[in-house]
Each structure stands twice: as structure tokens, then as C-alpha cells.
Amino acid sequence: MKVLIKQARIISPNAPLNGQTKDILIDNGIIQTISDSITGPADQVIEQQGLCASIGWMDIFSNFGDPGFEYKETLETGAGAAAAGGFTDVMVLPNTNPVVHNKPQVEYIVQKSKGAAVNIHPVGAVTKNTEGKDLAEMYDMHQSGAVAFGDGTNPIQSAGLLLKALQYVKSFDGTVIQVPDDKSIGANGLINEGIISTQLGLPGKPAIAEELLVARDIKLARYAESKLHFTGISSAKSLEYIKRAKESGINITCSVTPYHLFFTDTDMKDYDTNLKVNPPLRTDKDRQALLQAVADGTVDCIASHHFPQNWDNKTCEFEYAKEGMIGLETLFGVLGASAALDIERSVDMLSIAPRKIFGLPIPEIKEGAAACITLFNADEEYIFDASMIRSRSKNSAFIGKKLKGKVIGIVNKDKVELN
Known part of the structure; x- marks a missing residue:
């Protein structure tokens, strides 16, 4: 053709x-x-x-739910959403059923997605069933096509286990991905702890739950002399820790979500369940810090954190709604609307930076x-409209927003x- x-x-x-x-x-x-x-x-x-025209964009943190949660998203509908968002490459999380924690599960994703226009790269689980107890077969998964390792939506709580994982992936120059969240703090929190959570009468989740794990995991990465990527960074203090770590030569990278660049906890006053995400939306001070960190290069790339949820899991009381928002189709428009970067830097963060972080070949236009x-x-x-959504789920807070x-x-x- x-x-x-x-x-x-x-x-x-x-x-x-x-x-x-x-x-x-x-x-x-x-x-x-x-x-x-x-x-x-x-x-x-x-x-x-x-x-x-630019080289194809890459997203590093999407949940396609296949196998096991095809009613939310399949590899086919996820690839369609990715293509609509401009992504030629997507890294998909292991939080499926069964979990992608062994060679056959990695091969299932690699083989099933071969016919798609989008390259789908599996992220292998660090622990069996992402339970945070025993290390999974990371070397076998790497050999079968897993491009990185992490427990996805289940942050690794055990310092000893994460240290072992960081040491293990060094044998094949791998990278561990972590969403920093100490689950023993604010375990029942629904939104960011602060004035807004008090006004709305909702239990809060403090930023220190994120910041503690960022500080801890930086020390582990330094000790292991290994590669660690934080995603979903939402706190100004976390950014300070990461910036200092980078300046001291520790092999740390980080990404932020588009919705943390656009929304704050004040946008939740209508109890919009589409804004119930993890990490939670923070204050405007945090949002401004994120925008500054994107502009000055502290943040390495943007990750969609594309988490489809079906209608029943979002059209309910706020307390019972599941966390997550779809994000592939709106990411570029949100980045433009936030005015954080010029177009060349935006393209670099969407195309070159993610591939460098995970050691993937960089395409060329030649x-x-x-x-x-x-x-x-x-x-x-x-104006982003629901009719533009190609994902199987429609849980986007950007519907009706100007991008x-x-x-x-x-x-x-x-x-x-x-x-």
C-alpha cells in the first residue's frame, strides 16, 4: 500500500x-x-x-484489562483508543486476570496484539499475582517480550522485595516501574487530604503517603545501582526528592499524568466520580509544581494512566466508585491546553523520552x-466530546472540556x- x-x-x-x-x-x-x-x-x-508529523508517540502506563476484564477494555479497543490519541506504542499493565506474571501471559499479549496498528508492549509483574509476596519470573518474561516490570496499580510495599527486584533486573538492564503509595497511610482515603476533603466530608489521603515511598525507593535504587521509574507523581515534595536524586546521579526517572496537570481537588466539589483517581488530585500548588517540573525537565515523560472503568463502576456513590480515568485519546490535547511546553518539547516527551527510559529503539523519519x-x-x-471516544469505557472527566x-x-x- x-x-x-x-x-x-x-x-x-x-x-x-x-x-x-x-x-x-x-x-x-x-x-x-x-x-x-x-x-x-x-x-x-x-x-x-x-x-x-513526528515519530510515533509512546505511552508507558495503560491498563487494557485483557485478559479477564474485557468488559472494560480489550487489546483491540485499547489499540483503537491509542491510535486515536496518536500513540503507535503502548506499555500495558499486568493487572489482568490472570495476572501477567509469567512467560505464557506475556506471550499471549505479544501474539494477540500482532495484528494491531499499535505496538503493544507488556509490563511484567514484579511479584506473583501482584500480591507483593514472592518475586515473579522476570527473566523469562523479559525473554518473551516484557519491556519493564512493576505491579502496576499495586505499589510494592515491601522495601526488601523491591530491593531484590531492582537487583534482579540489572542482569538484563531492566527497569522497575513504581506508583509510589504507602498503603498504610490514608488507607481509606478517597481524595486528597486537605480543605476540600473536609468540606466534602470525604476521608482524605495525605501526600505523605506518596512522598514516603518516593524517599524510600530513591535510597533503594541508589543502593542497588539499578533503574527505577516513578509514575503518577502528584506532590511538589516528591518532585523535590526526585530532582535531588537525579542531581546526585541516581538512575531515577519519573512521569506525571495529564489529569494531574489539568485538574485539582477543587474540581471535585460536584463529586464527579470520573475524578476519583489514584494518586488523588492534589492542590493547585502541587499542580503548578508539576507544570514547572514538566517545563524544566525534572519530569521525563507524560503517562496517560489510561484506566477504563465500566458504567456501573462510575455511576454510583462516590465512596463505591472505582478509581481511574481513560486518558489516551485526550493526552495530547490536555498537554496543549496546559501550555506547559512548546511543541518540540511535547513531542520529545511523548516519543523519544519514553523509549530512552525503557531502552527501546527510536524510530526515524528518513x-x-x-x-x-x-x-x-x-x-x-x-471541545472534547463523548462521540470521539474509541475506548470501550467512557470514564473521562475531559468530556466537554476545551483542549x-x-x-x-x-x-x-x-x-x-x-x-
């Missing part, structure tokens, strides 16, 4: 063609020609006002390379997916 992309401004930091407007001809998944103007037959022509391209309009503003930066589609694995 021949695909012709017309007059796209190439956004590819550090690449020779960065900032140039070119035609790109792709034949059978390979970039054949990049030129000022290309004429001739093509099976599909993509031409739009304000069109930009003749002879395999086409792995995201197409978008960086300046288009729009900036619209994804046009992806070209990957000789497939084209357009919105």
Missing part, C-alpha cells in the same frame, strides 16, 4: 528535517521518498491544513526507515489509522 502524506511539518527534535515542511511517500510500510513535492499515484493521500509516524495539528482547539492540539492519526506497521 502506498501512502502519501502531503505538506507535513516534520517535528523531530535533533533530526536533520526538524521544522521542515515535506511530502512523505510510504510504500509497504517503508518511507520511500521525502521531498518538497511528490506527485504520482498513491492508495491513500493524507492532506490537511496545519498538518504536522528515507529507507520503517514508517512509525504520528500525524497531528498542534494548534487546533476543540488544544488535535491528533489526525498514525501510520505504523503498514497500517493507517485516521480519526
Whole structure:
């Protein structure tokens, strides 16, 4: 199949063609020609006002629920949501049923997702059944295609177990992912502990639950001389710890969610269950600190924390609602609306940075390379509507919100997916 992309401004930091407007001809998944103007037959022509092209974006923290929770999301619907959000690559969490904690489960995801336009990379569990008790078969999972390790939505509580995991993954230069949350603090908390939780009469979860584990795990990573990635960072104090750790040479990286850059706990006054997430939405002071950390490079990349929940788990009393929000389709628009970065830095954080963290090959936009391209309009503003959602679940707090930066589609694995 021949695909012709017309007059796209190439956004590819550090690449020779960065900032140039070119035609790109792709034949059978390979970039054949990049030129000022290309004429001739093509099976599909993509031409739009304000069109930009970058290497394919990557998300590092999505829950597709397959196997076991297909009523929330399947690998197919998750891949559709990812493509709609501009992602050619997605790392999926092990919190399925059965848990992805051994070689057959990794192979199931790798094989089942081969036909998708999106590359789906399994994250293997650190512990069996993500129970935090016994180490899982990480080496076997790595050999079968797991690109990183973590217990996903279940933070590793035992310092000794996390230390063993950090030491274990060194044998194959692996990375452990942790959502820092000490579950012994604010165990029944529903939202951030503070003025708003008091006003709403809801039990609070203090930021120190996150900060304690960040401080502890930094020390463990330093001792093990291993690689650790924190995701879902929501507290200003956590960012201070991470910045100091990086400055001292510890191999730490971190990511934040789009909803922590956009919302605060004051947005929860209507008890919107779509805003019930973990880590909880913090104060505006924390949000401003996150935006600053994104701008100054303390935060390495943005992670969608795409957690589909079915209608029953969100349309209920706040206390009983499940945590999580879908985020793949809105991530780019939220990043634009938050105005934290210029477009080159945004693209870098969505495409190059995640691959560097997890040691994955970085695609290129050049003749002879395999086409792995995201197409978008960086300046288009729009109101996000439920009809735009391709995920199986609709639990998004961004419905009705004004976003900036619209994804046009992806070209990957000789497939084209357009919105």
C-alpha cells in the first residue's frame, strides 16, 4: 500500500528535517521518498491544513484489562483508543486476570496484539499475582517480550522485595516501574487530604503517603545501582526528592499524568466520580509544581494512566466508585491546553523520552526507515466530546472540556489509522 502524506511539518527534535515542511511517500510500510513535492499515484493521500508529523508517540502506563476484564477494555479497543490519541506504542499493565506474571501471559499479549496498528508492549509483574509476596519470573518474561516490570496499580510495599527486584533486573538492564503509595497511610482515603476533603466530608489521603515511598525507593535504587521509574507523581515534595536524586546521579526517572496537570481537588466539589483517581488530585500548588517540573525537565515523560472503568463502576456513590480515568485519546490535547511546553518539547516527551527510559529503539523519519509516524495539528482547539471516544469505557472527566492540539492519526506497521 502506498501512502502519501502531503505538506507535513516534520517535528523531530535533533533530526536533520526538524521544522521542515515535506511530502512523505510510504510504500509497504517503508518511507520511500521525502521531498518538497511528490506527485504520482498513491492508495491513500493524507492532506490537511496545519498538518504536522513526528515519530510515533509512546505511552508507558495503560491498563487494557485483557485478559479477564474485557468488559472494560480489550487489546483491540485499547489499540483503537491509542491510535486515536496518536500513540503507535503502548506499555500495558499486568493487572489482568490472570495476572501477567509469567512467560505464557506475556506471550499471549505479544501474539494477540500482532495484528494491531499499535505496538503493544507488556509490563511484567514484579511479584506473583501482584500480591507483593514472592518475586515473579522476570527473566523469562523479559525473554518473551516484557519491556519493564512493576505491579502496576499495586505499589510494592515491601522495601526488601523491591530491593531484590531492582537487583534482579540489572542482569538484563531492566527497569522497575513504581506508583509510589504507602498503603498504610490514608488507607481509606478517597481524595486528597486537605480543605476540600473536609468540606466534602470525604476521608482524605495525605501526600505523605506518596512522598514516603518516593524517599524510600530513591535510597533503594541508589543502593542497588539499578533503574527505577516513578509514575503518577502528584506532590511538589516528591518532585523535590526526585530532582535531588537525579542531581546526585541516581538512575531515577519519573512521569506525571495529564489529569494531574489539568485538574485539582477543587474540581471535585460536584463529586464527579470520573475524578476519583489514584494518586488523588492534589492542590493547585502541587499542580503548578508539576507544570514547572514538566517545563524544566525534572519530569521525563507524560503517562496517560489510561484506566477504563465500566458504567456501573462510575455511576454510583462516590465512596463505591472505582478509581481511574481513560486518558489516551485526550493526552495530547490536555498537554496543549496546559501550555506547559512548546511543541518540540511535547513531542520529545511523548516519543523519544519514553523509549530512552525503557531502552527501546527510536524510530526515524528518513528515507529507507520503517514508517512509525504520528500525524497531528498542534494548534487546533476543540471541545472534547463523548462521540470521539474509541475506548470501550467512557470514564473521562475531559468530556466537554476545551483542549488544544488535535491528533489526525498514525501510520505504523503498514497500517493507517485516521480519526
